[in-house]
Amino acid sequence: MEDSASTQQEKENQVPAEAGQPWGGKTAASSQSSVPESSEPVEAKQGPDTRPQPRSSSPYSSAADPTGPGASPSPRPPQEPSPAASPLAVARQDLVIPPPSDRTPGVIPDARPPPSDASEQSSDQRESTPHHTNQAEGDAFQQSQQPKPCLYGPRDVSRQNSKHKELRFDIFQKENSSSDSDSDQPATRALETSPSELETAIQNAKAYLLKTSSKSGLNLYDHLSNMLTKILDERPENAVDIIENISQDVKMAHFSKKLDTLQNENEMLPTYEIAETQKALFLQGHLEGVDQELEDEIAENSLPNVMESAFYFEQAGVGLGTDETFRILLALKQLTDTHPVQRCRFWGKILGLERNYIVAEVEFREGEDEEEVEEEDVAEERGERDSEADGDQEDELPKSFHKAPQPVPKEESGTGANKYVYFVCNEPGRPWLKLPSVTPAQIVIARKIKKFFTGQLDAPIISYPPFPGNESNYLRAQIARISAGTHISPLGFYQFGEEEGEEEEEVEGGRGGFEENPDFEGLHVTDLVESLSNWVHHSQHILSQGRCHWFNPIPKNEEEEEEEDEQKEEEKVEEPDYIEQEVGPPLLTPISEDLEIENMPPWTPRLASNLIPQYAIAVLRSNLWPGAYAFSNGKKFENLYIGWGHKYSPDNYTPPVPPPVYQEYPSRPEITEMDDPSVEEEQAFRAAQEAVLLAAENEETEEDEDEEDDYEE
């Protein structure tokens, strides 16, 4: 009872608020016509809900009577049963329905004040019931009601009381019903008696609640059920106190983004990735399975002291910075540890559009580069197979008379342009990739094109003339060209090997054509700066053929010609008997003999410091290959290239003109088109023909005559 009282009070608080206005309106205007009108629509709406209920309620209320504490014999107002019965019948709807049903009793009495509309039956009924309840139950609650009516003044007290009692009665009824529910029979009976009506009522209520708001697109039904779900899930303390907040939370939850269940795994951050790969560099220990001695042997020669050269280059204002240089050094160490390297050098860095290349120049120990040979064999075999396959397919097709010129064979690894093997990687710590050895054709074409590197070795080179290979081949060709042009050393640092001596040029494939001069005493730095003749090239010039060593294509051709007699003559006609041998400058030629680039010196020498010339170093900057540098402190020297990998040209690049169109067949009179004869010519021709015919006829006639004559004779 007390619980109900407390809830009652809350209701009371609401009811006066609702009721207040109508009451006030009545007192002020004293015209009830307006108020009922306004309330009637509500009634009309709720009509189906409320009006049928009295009938259904009657059995129920009668059943409830005995149990009710002070229930009057008179039938309960129609609204009661629905709240009472529904909790039992339909769990959820019940919880939702009470508000409207609670409202109706509130509204109806308001709309129809008892004194004025006493004549009306329905109002009578309704009026009467409250009064009954007043008398019956009011006593229990008088105390709580009394103070409030006071606010409205004595006149209103009765009405107020009646109102409150009505409400109170509702709750009593609820209690009754709950107590009834113990027995269950009345409730079930109620359901049985009018299931369809109850259902329609419930469905109507539900339909109303399900109406979506035009503003938010939500509906109250879902909202309340969500709220209750939330409350029941979380079971907060004093749920009733925070119900507003819960409602708010539930509404706000609509705006929080629902995370997709299919989420990407955390991507490996590039920073982390590079750190992980470079971590391996810093953790390099002793490699397993390598003999200690062997390792020592490797360590002795192969690894270059990159940091020392970087120190000198930094004085020249060239370099990659200590941090990156050290990482490169570690990467080089990794390279030398994992490959049988005789000698290794940091060649430089080539910039690309997307990534850059770090290039290492490597010389394998003798007999250890078989791997490459095998690869080549495979490649050649493949080539043969391809050609065979092509032959089979093209049997039926007419054969082209064009015979491609004999490709200039590439130089063996360890000689000429392929003296060194080059490894590249995009960043220190990433795997080193070996560049394929260069072919003369690639060098020849590379000279004719000018393309940026992308940073991906397998990128195609789209150019004219078409480049035979992808970016790795182009990169290798450019490296070969740069090396040949810019690798210089102080005069006397290298000397020709004793065996070959000055015949170096003629000896083909002479490995180790030069060697370090043990007696080299060093040059003075100022001499190195002042005279370029104190610097020499120690890498071989690449001939325009694309090789360092001249290859004469003719002798081989002759051999082939013997096999194919038919083509022999033609070829002899086409090709000159003797091709002038290309001769490049010999090894260790002073750079002072380098060709000028249109009145531009190919090298710019400089002293690194003008303030302290005592300890300065000589620095040479290549103007032919911007980005190529060399330094020497008199005894030591180093070459470095950092740039885009392009040769300098004062003129703008112009792609070569396509070659002239080949002649398809020899031009002879039978295929040359003649001019149409003019009219005069035709007439003359006709006249001539006619003349001939006439002559012939005359002759014939003469002969005939003769014959005739003969016969005659």
Added chain:
Amino acid sequence: MGSGKATTSTELGWDLWPHTVVWRGHAGAVTTEDLQSLTPGRNWEGPESARAWASAEERWAAGGRRPAAICILGLVGDHFISQGMREDQLAPRQTLYSLNCMEWSLLPPATEEMEVRTSVVKGRFMGDPSHEYEHTELQETNEGEKLLEEVVVQIKEETRLVSIIDQIDKAVAIIPRGALFRTPFGPTHVNRVFEGLSLSEAKKLSSYFHFREPVELKNKTLLEKADLDPSLDFMDSLEHDIPKGSWSIQMERGNALVVLRSLLWPGLTFYHAPRTKNYGSIYVGTGEKNMDLPFML
């Protein structure tokens, strides 16, 4: 060499903001060595000259927060160029040049006529401002007869230098979006709340602007300009540079640094550390435009 002209910044009327040189002003983020590693070839004349250069710049203590430095490699010597900006970042700059980073001389402002006149000169700089290039051109004399006569025109390297610097500035001087803002009254100021580009923005060319008065922006349609913020997007972005692909954009050190290299003016390197206000650029090159670019892409 009028080195006396550039003694103090007050004489020149530059504001005295905290001085920044590329490799010193951004201590902690990008060091000398970093830039060195980013710039192909040499950056400056070794530590000695770098220090001298920096000290010289300190001496005249000019410049806004935009670090601008140019070094043009000549055959004999190199030109070092340092620029100072007024508070309005887009106002004409004062340009000083030097051969040894100690004695600085003021360069005259570039004119269009200068550009036309020097455009005939090809080849490398010598490194001597008084060097005169000779150029023979055919000029018409005797209007009626149209006789062509060879006239030798002499062009001073200093003039060419001014013109080239102006071209470089206009073509490839860039800043990240948001580093500068335009006030409603016109002048452009350094945005002190610029906190750097985000990582995804830093990878896009559209986040970088040409550091010059807009040219292309005026030709854009209203629709294209609809999304632009007039206080930030008041310059041309690199996105529509011609030819397409005239910039190489690379992430270095695992996305810790973004580096833009101009392919049209090889030698210009711009760096920006994403999510920091550190950015800057330097030009170290031969002072020649890459006319072969369309063939090379």
